[in-house]
Amino acid sequence: MLLEREKELARAEQAVRAAVAGNGSMMAIIGPPGVGKSALLRTLVDAAAPHVRVLRASGTLLEQDFTFGIAQQLFEPLLAGVEKAHWATWFQGAASLVRGMLFGDSCSIGLNRSLRQETILQGLNSLITNLSEDKALLIAVDDLQWADAASLRWLAYLARRLDGARVLVAGAFSEECEASDHTLLREIATSGARTLHPMPLSVGGVRQLISEEFRESCDSEFARACHEVSGGNPASLAEMLHRLRTAGFQPVAAQAGEIHAASQPFLRDRRMFCLGIQPVVVRDLAQAMVVLGDLAEPELISELAGLDSIDYKSAMQTLDHLGLLADGESPRFVHQSVRYAIESEMSTDTRALMHRRAASLLHTVGHPAEHVADQLLQVTSGYDAWEIGVLRAAAGAALERGAVREAARYIRHALLHRPPDSEARGRLLVDLAAAERGFDLAFSVTHIAQAVPMLTSVTERAEAVLWIPPALGVVNQSLSALVQDVAGQFHGRGSAHAQGDLGLRLEARTRCLRIQDAAHLGAAADRLRGFGAAVPVSTGSGRELLAVLTYAATMTGGVTAGEISALVTRILEREPPRAGHAYTTLPLLVQALVLADTAASVTPWLEAMREQAQRQALDGVTALVNAERSMILRASGHMAQAKSIALSVVDNADSAWPEARTLSVWTLAMIALETRDVELGERVIRISPESGDLRVVVAHRMVRGMLDVVRGDLPAALDRFLDSGRQLSRCGWTNAALYPWRVWAAAVNHRLGRVQAAAELADEEHAFARAWGAPSAYGRALRLRGMIAPGEEGIDLLRQAVDVLRRSEDRIELSRTLTLLGRRLAETGSADAEEFISEGMRVARECGVSWAEGDRDSELNGPALRLFAPERGELTKAEETVVAFVLRGWTNQRIADSLGVTRRAIEKSLTSTYRKLGVSGRAALVEELGARNADE
Numbered sequence: 001m002l003l004e005r006e007k008e009l010a011r012a013e014q015a016v017r018a019a020v021a022g023n024g025s026m027m028a029i030i031g032p033p034g035v036g037k038s039a040l041l042r043t044l045v046d047a048a049a050p051h052v053r054v055l056r057a058s059g060t061l062l063e064q065d066f067t068f069g070i071a072q073q074l075f076e077p078l079l080a081g082v083e084k085a086h087w088a089t090w091f092q093g094a095a096s097l098v099r100g101m102l103f104g105d106s107c108s109i110g111l112n113r114s115l116r117q118e119t120i121l122q123g124l125n126s127l128i129t130n131l132s133e134d135k136a137l138l139i140a141v142d143d144l145q146w147a148d149a150a151s152l153r154w155l156a157y158l159a160r161r162l163d164g165a166r167v168l169v170a171g172a173f174s175e176e177c178e179a180s181d182h183t184l185l186r187e188i189a190t191s192g193a194r195t196l197h198p199m200p201l202s203v204g205g206v207r208q209l210i211s212e213e214f215r216e217s218c219d220s221e222f223a224r225a226c227h228e229v230s231g232g233n234p235a236s237l238a239e240m241l242h243r244l245r246t247a248g249f250q251p252v253a254a255q256a257g258e259i260h261a262a263s264q265p266f267l268r269d270r271r272m273f274c275l276g277i278q279p280v281v282v283r284d285l286a287q288a289m290v291v292l293g294d295l296a297e298p299e300l301i302s303e304l305a306g307l308d309s310i311d312y313k314s315a316m317q318t319l320d321h322l323g324l325l326a327d328g329e330s331p332r333f334v335h336q337s338v339r340y341a342i343e344s345e346m347s348t349d350t351r352a353l354m355h356r357r358a359a360s361l362l363h364t365v366g367h368p369a370e371h372v373a374d375q376l377l378q379v380t381s382g383y384d385a386w387e388i389g390v391l392r393a394a395a396g397a398a399l400e401r402g403a404v405r406e407a408a409r410y411i412r413h414a415l416l417h418r419p420p421d422s423e424a425r426g427r428l429l430v431d432l433a434a435a436e437r438g439f440d441l442a443f444s445v446t447h448i449a450q451a452v453p454m455l456t457s458v459t460e461r462a463e464a465v466l467w468i469p470p471a472l473g474v475v476n477q478s479l480s481a482l483v484q485d486v487a488g489q490f491h492g493r494g495s496a497h498a499q500g501d502l503g504l505r506l507e508a509r510t511r512c513l514r515i516q517d518a519a520h521l522g523a524a525a526d527r528l529r530g531f532g533a534a535v536p537v538s539t540g541s542g543r544e545l546l547a548v549l550t551y552a553a554t555m556t557g558g559v560t561a562g563e564i565s566a567l568v569t570r571i572l573e574r575e576p577p578r579a580g581h582a583y584t585t586l587p588l589l590v591q592a593l594v595l596a597d598t599a600a601s602v603t604p605w606l607e608a609m610r611e612q613a614q615r616q617a618l619d620g621v622t623a624l625v626n627a628e629r630s631m632i633l634r635a636s637g638h639m640a641q642a643k644s645i646a647l648s649v650v651d652n653a654d655s656a657w658p659e660a661r662t663l664s665v666w667t668l669a670m671i672a673l674e675t676r677d678v679e680l681g682e683r684v685i686r687i688s689p690e691s692g693d694l695r696v697v698v699a700h701r702m703v704r705g706m707l708d709v710v711r712g713d714l715p716a717a718l719d720r721f722l723d724s725g726r727q728l729s730r731c732g733w734t735n736a737a738l739y740p741w742r743v744w745a746a747a748v749n750h751r752l753g754r755v756q757a758a759a760e761l762a763d764e765e766h767a768f769a770r771a772w773g774a775p776s777a778y779g780r781a782l783r784l785r786g787m788i789a790p791g792e793e794g795i796d797l798l799r800q801a802v803d804v805l806r807r808s809e810d811r812i813e814l815s816r817t818l819t820l821l822g823r824r825l826a827e828t829g830s831a832d833a834e835e836f837i838s839e840g841m842r843v844a845r846e847c848g849v850s851w852a853e854g855d856r857d858s859e860l861n862g863p864a865l866r867l868f869a870p871e872r873g874e875l876t877k878a879e880e881t882v883v884a885f886v887l888r889g890w891t892n893q894r895i896a897d898s899l900g901v902t903r904r905a906i907e908k909s910l911t912s913t914y915r916k917l918g919v920s921g922r923a924a925l926v927e928e929l930g931a932r933n934a935d936e
Helices: 006-020 037-048 069-080 085-090 093-103 106-114 117-131 149-159 182-190 203-214 220-230 234-246 256-276 280-295 298-305 309-321 336-345 348-365 369-376 385-400 404-414 423-436 441-454 458-465 470-475 477-491 501-513 518-531 540-556 561-574 579-583 587-595 599-615 619-635 639-652 658-675 678-687 694-710 714-730 741-751 755-772 775-788 791-805 811-827 833-846 877-887 892-899 903-917 922-935
Strands: 025-030 053-058 137-142 167-173 194-196 849-851 865-867
Touching: 006 025, 006 037, 006 137, 006 167, 006 194, 025 037, 025 149, 025 182, 037 053, 037 137, 037 167, 053 069, 069 093, 069 117, 069 137, 069 149, 085 117, 093 117, 117 137, 117 149, 149 167, 149 182, 203 220, 203 234, 220 234, 280 298, 280 309, 280 336, 280 348, 298 309, 298 348, 348 369, 348 385, 369 385, 369 404, 385 404, 385 423, 404 423, 423 441, 423 458, 441 458, 441 477, 458 477, 458 501, 470 477, 470 501, 470 658, 477 501, 501 518, 501 540, 518 540, 540 561, 540 587, 561 587, 561 599, 579 599, 579 619, 587 599, 587 619, 599 619, 619 639, 619 658, 639 658, 639 865, 658 678, 658 694, 658 865, 678 694, 694 714, 694 741, 714 741, 741 755, 741 775, 755 775, 775 791, 775 811, 791 811, 811 833, 811 849, 833 849, 877 892, 877 903, 877 922, 892 903, 903 922
Parallel strands: 025 167, 025 194, 053 137, 137 167
Antiparallel strands: 849 865
8 A cells, every 4th residue: 555645546546547548648747766656656557457557667777778678668568468460550651660660570670670760660659559549548658767769769759649649658767776767757757747746754754654564553762763753754754663673673662773783784775776877977976986085175176087077066955855864064974884885886996096086186176286186096097297296295294293103105106116216215115214203113113224325416415314213223233224325425525514502413424333343432422522602502403413412421420411411402402392302312311310310300301201102002102101201200300200211111112123122221221220129130130131232231231230139149240340341441431420330349448457548449439520510420529538448537528428418419329328328427427427317218218118127237229119009099990991801812903902992092091000010011910910910
């Protein structure tokens, strides 16, 4: 039973009666797909069949090119079921001319080939008249839009000649579908025809249909939701109800939101079917919208689709009528699934061609390079020169905003089909390396090494090697040789080039690579002194060179800590806190400030840099900055926090970032020496990378010496401390602030009874430290002499040490010296003793440490430090969830994918967890919680 079609059926029955009475007409049933045109036509045929002779046909896309295919569909079934004796009557007169055309009689073949179109139309019209002589005739044609053009022309011809005939021609078609000839369809619909426009069902009609489908009453909310989803289209509604019933939905219990969600796949399929039967201009417009995506604007879409303003407006109205467009002024699809479905129907060649055309169009109208490049990424064939330029420009823009992975993606596509070993390929490899070093430093330097031989210009080769971080060149001999070779070629061109920005940067890199060479170290210090007051702090290249020269001067101790601190402050005032500092020589400045005992001032600069690196997901840069932070925290006495950060870095840092591990190892070694922590010392030895970096080598040896002391092997410990000093001296690293090897060696000598040797070492330490002038190093040297010297002399030296250390950032050294002074005063019965001891304890507590209580005779270098265990905080539910995944061995990325968040969110959650639980990193977290769970 048809719902809500009473008016249409009444008009159809009226037309049938009129035809029986000899008042023939054309009736057009027009509406969108699924609205019920075919059902209405079938009902009309069934109702009229007892009273008229019925001829039926249906247009199909596959038979659009079959000339007069509809005519043959109409007549063949009728003539096949009657004796040929009737044919003479039906094919008399002009109708005889089309007999051969319809049935292929051999006697008529020759005639058929020569028939003119006008003759055929007259013959078919005569045949219709003959058929209606004895009984009224109903010609019913469904999907008329897909009828072949010849049949449409005949029906339009017939429609104008039905007056007085006992014939009703009823045709159903959709004006929104692709048609063989829209002009003929409009002619049929407007040639005095009766037109029926079946409308979508109302909510009441939908409710009635649902009740019949489910065989039970329908909830009004359910009906309203179904009406909203289907738009009242009967075919859409029927199919949707079938799917809902299959999925177990009931017409009472289901919620509107559930219906909408469950219907999305169906809606997409239905809309795609409707789109597939639209005219080419509509499909082209939809494809243009898919290709342009968020950049879709009317002018761009119509240009890409090749439509004029009239066709564009008509096609857009069709898309809107089909329910494919979202509300709003900008052309957008109603759901992403529609876009994906349209895209999946496009062939690979079509997509590539349209994306290339879209790229050219966007480039022409002045869109940003990244918009154009996003289109080019969809092109699979080789690129033209201008397209390569766009991809490189897009990569540069992406780098500027920190989107390093996007930049690399642009360049990788630009590399497609580039000739091997060509200079163009070399330039692109340099661009790729620039992007990759933000997330894959190992691949980055590999691509630089590949690119340099392809570049013919010395300048380009020089610019290329500057993408190699200096710290990586220090530990990689092949990279070091590459940088020095290119620098030699560049500087060989003359002093003018050497003094330019590029020349200064290359000089900085080569000097950094030779920082462990005593001869070059001295030359670097001379170079710094040669600037005088005109140090080049105004340019980035000048600051990068000054960073190396400053560090070299710091290692030699050839200038004072105050001079170094003042120079570094001038440099950092001009140097913005950018994540890119990690790839230059600038990290050396932080180390210089630590040794100068003025590192606290650089903390805000580092924090800003760390935030920037984290926003850009630059894990390697973040690791290096954290390693620098751990150095500063240790230097200021915050041992527990410094230890936690440094351990986290060595546990998680990429091997391509050796500087991050080196600085962390140095920090942990200093903490192990301060605390005489055997476990930490052994861990430092295990995690120390196999490196020629002197900082790691000496840290390793110093820690082994401390372990020998704890184990009671003082001679072995003394050998290690003295050997550390010899290694440092051979490289020209004579600054007493770098490693306290003389302090430990003097203390061991003193314990062994070698008082004179101990005093000589203490005096040497004092001389170097006083010349350097950093309060921490000088105060430590005074404290050492005070420990060794007896009586009032020792107490006086300790008092001097306290006075110096009050100006120091090293609160731990101040606390140790206060405690030692208090003890010595207590031995003399001084009333001031308790005051100094109490102050020492207070300062220690403020730093989160305490001094171990035990046999003071076993103390070697003053009291041993003990770190407080940090207070454990309660984990949030989200943090507990992440921890559970970690204990199962999941990676951060896998956890992020499972929870639907970013990897950065997981990293932040874990950082908070480490802090709350007082563990150093993932490995320690698994170790502690795994053991705790096992105990429980």
